[in-house]
Amino acid sequence: RSQSSFARNYNDGIGQGSASDGIAILGEVESEQEGVQVAAFARLTPLPRADVLSGIQTTALRYAGHPGLRRAGLSVTDWLALYRANIEVESAYRQNAISSAGAIGLGQLMPATASDLGV
Secondary structure (H helix, E strand, O other): OOOOOOOOOOOOOOOOOHHHOOOOOOOOOOOOOOOOOOOOOOOOOOOOOHHHHHHHHHHHHHOOOOHHHHHOOOOHHHHHHHHHHHHHHHHOOOOOOEOOOOOEOOOOEOHHHHHHHOO
């Protein structure tokens, strides 16, 4: 199964406005058109079940004191956000996610890697 249908729309305005007036994808862009344009078909951010979110938090906190995170300059808060964001992007919080390459689970580890890590 593929995860090609999972996408996130940030709507941060990058590429919109006068800097992109020369690029028209559908029709002509009027020169007086300015401001942020919101995508009409933005997908909703997936929401994890409470038990999945609790497991993610517990696991992230287990490794929050790792020296490698301190060397990388990540605070505990940064690490928790990064860990959760990675799971959101990789599996959309689906524990049974399987990529076309064979990666499995929330973090999309390859089976051999998961075995090496003991998870």
